[in-house]
């Protein structure tokens with residue numbers, strides 16, 4: 218007689234490389250880069266739909282510079298202590314924005330619903346440089362009534378002056394990179410920052426008028442233990458952010474050589490890593506934080522939790538968001554844009570990005586035009602990532618891959634992780650740890666190109 222698999226067996230079984238699904242198709246499977254004309258037409262169409270619905274665009278601006286390398290980093294960052302790089306870079310971003318403005322037509326201002334600064338380290342720029350950059354972008358936009366501005370920030374290089382300038386420009390959401398407060402872990406990842414520093418920036422932000430503060434934590438880092446996670450979360454609880462992202466460390470040293478600073482033996486195994494998450498999750502639940510989607514938590518007063526209750530939670534390249542906004546226009550090196558029909562990504566090296574912009578070109582180097590099957594499968598993956606369930610009908614079953622997706626789902630059903638029928642898939646509580654694996658059953662592009670799978674980080 219076959220005995221039921223234990224949680225440990227399942228963690229071992231499903232600890233395989235897999236996408237995080239911040240987009241579908243995932244970037245490795247983009248294969249149809251649009252022309253600049255097609256891209257602009259798609260953005261303009263998306264903008265027209267947004268205007269009809271009373272919303273506007275989202276703009277993401279990437280600042281790649283950081284003063285030192287955190288060895289776990291998976292972002293597109295350029296390490297330098299030369300502050301002289303900031304001014305030419307921000308001028309290039311403003312030129313890129315002016316290329317968009319010209320190509321989209323300069324008669325009307327662009328409605329703006331979201332503005333997000335990420336990196337790298339946005340506060341690598343001085344307060345006056347940030348002012349110049351943001352004011353330059355806002356000059357050509359009109360903000361919708363519910364517009365939200367947010368910024369990712371490194372507590373080690375964020376000053377009260379930065380926060381005051383950002384607040385004056387309309388920023389109300391701040392996301393601070395914390396990761397772990399344990400000294401041994403911080404040494405291994407080359408990111409030394411104290412609870413006092415984080416407390417100071419948090420208080421300064423609140424005084425400056427920021428009303429939503431997020432902390433990013435990571436589990437699965439080298440030398441992390443249950444004790445270090447406990448100490449970190451206790452410190453976090455004292456500071457009481459509104460949201461917490463408790464991400465799995467993504468080990469991809471073949472893409473990010475900085476991760477070779479420590480060895481795989483220093484990392485918690487799949488079982489141990491999941492135990493860190495479950496332990497942290499219980500602490501957060503006891504402190505009043507509600508779990509949302511994958512790896513995210515929020516207080517009940519926060520819009521992300523309220524949105525998750527009304528089924529409107531969304532997920533994009535920046536992770537979970539409390540609403541669907543399109544088009545997303547990404548400015549800056551390596552930024553990704555999404556018109557909902559197409560994706561593009563900008564050049565990933567600053568010099569190449571700058572050369573393209575100086576020539577007056579839209580500086581993207583790859584992209585993808587979604588076909589009908591992509592759109593249908595994206596909807597199901599997005600539903601699973603945000604609501605843990607999805608439904609389809611007979612018409613959709615004509616999509617070749619969806620017609621045979623039950624083959625992939627049967628295994629999860631046998632393992633007690635999902636319920637599914639011909640038209641329905643629901644992830645049980647026991648299956649939440651395997652969300653990425655279950656989404657992979659809907660990923661036609663991965664099924665057609667399984668050799669790409671090894672390039673992703675592990676799912677557990």
Ligand code: SF4
Nearest residue numbers: 283287290292294337
């Ligand atoms: S500050 Fe952020 S982007 Fe920069 S190296 Fe550290 S983790 Fe990467």
